[in-house]
Amino acid sequence: MNMNRRFFITLTGAAAIAWEHVLAGAPEASPNYKMADHWWAMLIDVDKCIGCGNCVRACSVENNVPEGFFRTWIERYQVDDMHIEDPLVDSPQGGMHGFPQRAPGTGLTGNSVKEFFVPKLCNHCADSPCTQVCPVGATFTTPDGVVLVDEKYCLGCRYCVQACPYGCRFIHPEKNVAQKCTLCYHRITKGLTTACCEACPTGSRQLADLKNPKDPIHEFMKLHSVQVLKPQMATGAKAFYANLDGSVR
Amino acid sequence: MHLFPAANFTYPNETQLQWSLLIVLYPYITGLVAGAFILASLERVFRVEAVKPTYRLALLTALAFLLVAPLPLQLHLGHPERSLEMYLTPHTSSAMAMFGFVYLWYLMVVLVLEIWLDYRRDIVLLSRSSKGLLRIIYKAMTLGSDNISERSLHIDERVGYIITLIGIPSAFLLHGYVGFIFGSIKANPWWSSPLMPVVFIFSAMVSGIAAVMLLYMALTKMRHRVISIDCVDAIAKYLFYIFIIDFSLEMLDLIHRVYEADESFRSLDFMVHTSLWVPHVIIQILLGTLVPITILGATQVLPLAEVVRKRMYAIAGCLTLVGIFAMRWNVVIGGQLFSKSLLGYTTFTLELGSRDGLATAIVLTIMPLGILYVLAKLLPPWPQNETT
Numbered sequence: 001m002n003m004n005r006r007f008f009i010t011l012t013g014a015a016a017i018a019w020e021h022v023l024a025g026a027p028e029a030s031p032n033y034k035m036a037d038h039w040w041a042m043l044i045d046v047d048k049c050i051g052c053g054n055c056v057r058a059c060s061v062e063n064n065v066p067e068g069f070f071r072t073w074i075e076r077y078q079v080d081d082m083h084i085e086d087p088l089v090d091s092p093q094g095g096m097h098g099f100p101q102r103a104p105g106t107g108l109t110g111n112s113v114k115e116f117f118v119p120k121l122c123n124h125c126a127d128s129p130c131t132q133v134c135p136v137g138a139t140f141t142t143p144d145g146v147v148l149v150d151e152k153y154c155l156g157c158r159y160c161v162q163a164c165p166y167g168c169r170f171i172h173p174e175k176n177v178a179q180k181c182t183l184c185y186h187r188i189t190k191g192l193t194t195a196c197c198e199a200c201p202t203g204s205r206q207l208a209d210l211k212n213p214k215d216p217i218h219e220f221m222k223l224h225s226v227q228v229l230k231p232q233m234a235t236g237a238k239a240f241y242a243n244l245d246g247s248v249r
Numbered sequence: 250m251h252l253f254p255a256a257n258f259t260y261p262n263e264t265q266l267q268w269s270l271l272i273v274l275y276p277y278i279t280g281l282v283a284g285a286f287i288l289a290s291l292e293r294v295f296r297v298e299a300v301k302p303t304y305r306l307a308l309l310t311a312l313a314f315l316l317v318a319p320l321p322l323q324l325h326l327g328h329p330e331r332s333l334e335m336y337l338t339p340h341t342s343s344a345m346a347m348f349g350f351v352y353l354w355y356l357m358v359v360l361v362l363e364i365w366l367d368y369r370r371d372i373v374l375l376s377r378s379s380k381g382l383l384r385i386i387y388k389a390m391t392l393g394s395d396n397i398s399e400r401s402l403h404i405d406e407r408v409g410y411i412i413t414l415i416g417i418p419s420a421f422l423l424h425g426y427v428g429f430i431f432g433s434i435k436a437n438p439w440w441s442s443p444l445m446p447v448v449f450i451f452s453a454m455v456s457g458i459a460a461v462m463l464l465y466m467a468l469t470k471m472r473h474r475v476i477s478i479d480c481v482d483a484i485a486k487y488l489f490y491i492f493i494i495d496f497s498l499e500m501l502d503l504i505h506r507v508y509e510a511d512e513s514f515r516s517l518d519f520m521v522h523t524s525l526w527v528p529h530v531i532i533q534i535l536l537g538t539l540v541p542i543t544i545l546g547a548t549q550v551l552p553l554a555e556v557v558r559k560r561m562y563a564i565a566g567c568l569t570l571v572g573i574f575a576m577r578w579n580v581v582i583g584g585q586l587f588s589k590s591l592l593g594y595t596t597f598t599l600e601l602g603s604r605d606g607l608a609t610a611i612v613l614t615i616m617p618l619g620i621l622y623v624l625a626k627l628l629p630p631w632p633q634n635e636t637t
Contacts, residue, residue, distance in 0.1 A: 068264065069261075069262055070261045070262055073260075073261045075258075085512075086592070087592070088258075089258040089590070089592055090258060091258070091260075091261050093261075094261040120260075129434075129435065129436060131342075132342045132343065133342075133343050133344065133345065133434075134340055134343055135335050135339065135340055135343045135345040135346035135348075136331075136334045136335055136338055136339070136340055136343075136346065137338065137340035137343075153331070153334065154327070154328065154331075155326050155327065155328050155331050155332060155334065155335070156326050156327015156328045157322075157325075157326055157327070157345060158267040158268060158325075158327075159343070159345050159430075161262075161267050162267055162268070162434055162436065162437065162585075163434055163436055164436060164589075165435070165436035165589055166260070166589070167259075167260030167261075167262050167263050167588070167589050167590070168262065169262065170262040170265075171265070171267070171327060175327075176327030176328060177327055177328065233435060233436065249589075249590040249591060249592060
């Protein structure tokens, strides 16, 4: 091959671009991340959610979520004085494309009708029932408080799906293993926030590190009333909800 | 004022039912195993001589069904090829992880050992009298132990007795454990109950005893021998009493739920009155429990002719098996028909040809009978002094 200086310089440039692509496909190294220094949680301010579905779409793209299943979703609640325990709830396609206006006559008609959106995701419970029941330990809690599934180890027995009180798990239709929100572990261990938090236009979702004393969650929790979903389940849920209505399941 | 959920809402991931017909079959089969073993132990431990004609048949029935018991679980897994991990790297906090150990304990330590000890004399004699391939099979089954002296057989008897003693709590463990798998799921109010393992144990005894009684009657008839009326009378009596305990426990659970009426009650009550009305109320409670209990009760108090009693036992036995199957169905499928939001319901569609569909379930139901046929050919369970 006849290699002159001009050809060599062109080739070097092409190789550099190709190498960029190789690096883009490889996992990014995160040498400074120490799991023991973090305890991840999610803070959700219900009053700020506008039900736009950005978070669901972002999650779907970021994590290649199979169609018809959801690692995160949004529920629309309608409650009135006669339906505190039986609210009207819907979540068309997990709220991915927002919420169409209700057809006339399909909503509640009580005196004090109110409507609000509730984003849902895995609660990354400290005492997670899904982790407890997994027969091989394929579902596990990381030292930084994230519940993950080892897809190469999961039997697909579905016991964890049954055990999750929040309906956060599903069986991947092609991989035949359990899947759920990973709290974008591939992102947060590199200093990024989750895809859903990043896409939320109102800041309704906030990734929180409970071990970081400077995290704004501490100040927020001091000043606001914060709850978890289904506290009677005693799962140590770490999806904290501000301004959560009692009718939410 | 009674308010139903304003709209049918299920969490978006709840569109698919996770456990299908095969998981209905799994507790049904293990229940038959446990019940059949308990019936066998009546003769061995409690010296109920009347049920002696069914002793060996009960043991072989238990073994035939136990050999098939892991298959429904195996077939419903997303990755059956990884199932060995449950033995190699079990997660100790998981109720399901213990399945392999409970299963192996029951299969190898209790059932196979007891059958071998009970049949050892016959196996040795058959290994001497048979020819060709059968001789090799029987030789292998002796495991090299061909001493059938009186002293040796006496030791077999003593050890067999001890194994049966261990076997009774083991049978309880096997099926109570299956109940625990469901009863310990706090996310599911239909399952979550400390009574679940106890109900499973008693329903197992009911189904296993009914199955062996029916098998004994059918196989004796097919062999043109006389059904021992003392034997079926005794079995029916035990079936009747255990059935009453089982029904009482189930009713206790029901009454407790109705009276306490916690947050899940409205949702479950609605389900029982709609999608579960036929399988739960009509088939399980009415046809599968109250009718057989009434029939069995009638045979206990009315002076009926032998032939009438036998027919009534056959009808009661069949209805019992249907009722217990319906119970398993209502636990497994019923427990997945409502949303964990308690605001909505889903439906179950039975697939025919899929890996965990109806066709597979039928094959798995017939398979133990085929195994039992082979076992009975190899190790005849029939009493030697039968009347023709």
